[in-house]
Amino acid sequence: MSEKDGLRTYRGKRHFDRTSEPSGERARKDGDEPVFVVQIHDASTMHFDFRLEVDGVLKSWSVPKGPSTDPQDKRLALPTEDHPLDYQDFEGVIPQGEYGGGTVIVWDTGTYRPTSHDRRNRPVPFADALDKGHATFELHGRKLRGEYALTRFHGREEKSGGSAAKPTWLLVRKGRTGQQTQQTGDTAVGTPDPHRARSVRSGRTLRQVADEESGQGREQG
Numbered sequence: 041m042s043e044k045d046g047l048r049t050y051r052g053k054r055h056f057d058r059t060s061e062p063s064g065e066r067a068r069k070d071g072d073e074p075v076f077v078v079q080i081h082d083a084s085t086m087h088f089d090f091r092l093e094v095d096g097v098l099k100s101w102s103v104p105k106g107p108s109t110d111p112q113d114k115r116l117a118l119p120t121e122d123h124p125l126d127y128q129d130f131e132g133v134i135p136q137g138e139y140g141g142g143t144v145i146v147w148d149t150g151t152y153r154p155t156s157h158d159r160r161n162r163p164v165p166f167a168d169a170l171d172k173g174h175a176t177f178e179l180h181g182r183k184l185r186g187e188y189a190l191t192r193f194h195g196r197e198e199k200s201g202g203s204a205a206k207p208t209w210l211l212v213r214k215g216r217t218g219q220q221t222q223q224t225g226d227t228a229v230g231t232p233d234p235h236r237a238r239s240v241r242s243g244r245t246l247r248q249v250a251d252e253e254s255g256q257g258r259e260q261g
């Protein structure tokens with residue numbers, strides 16, 4: 041996940057004449073707070089995509105079980121390629137046969153505030169905190185609110201493959217058990233059910249998005 045990679049990996053995986061996903065032309069506006077988005081992606085395996093705006097792209101992790109509001113739930117978060125900022129608005133169906141084929145809804149979105157500090161209690165730039173493998177941040181979403189941490193650990197135990205083990209991260213709600221913030225909408229305390237969860241943008245479920253897109257046909261990209 042080097043900064044220089046930018047969106048090359050993202051663009052290289054996709055055919056923009058076949059998918060309605062954005063190619064990433066949008067630049068950020070100065071002064072805006074950095075954004076986060078959590079999408080639910082019903083691909084070959086159901087997962088949540090957790091994305092944080094860092095240095096002009098959306099740093100991304102695939103979180104199989106989704107973020108939990110319970111500090112005792114440590115959620116596996118697997119890094120994926122940087123996504124363009126305008127991906128925060130993407131909701132729809134990626135055609136089968138294309139990379140990530142399946143339905144996407146925007147489950148939650150909002151802004152975040154980095155909260156990492158060094159030993160002298162000075163704020164650490166968020167990109168530096170991620171590079172070092174531990175970053176904390178406060179989410180100001182419609183559903184997710186409160187402080188979370190992303191922490192990297194290396195899967196050295198895995199000997200299969202031979203290539204260097206991919207880094208694995210944990211996404212964890214900070215705070216004591218029982219202190220989780222009140223959740224709104226479809227979120228029970230703990231983890232949302234991806235089949236029942238609704239888009240924060242359109243109110244639709246995955247099923248409704250899939251049905252509407254297939255009903256309309258693909259009129260145009």
Ligand code: MN
Pocket residue numbers: 081083087088089102140
């Ligand atoms: Mn995904």
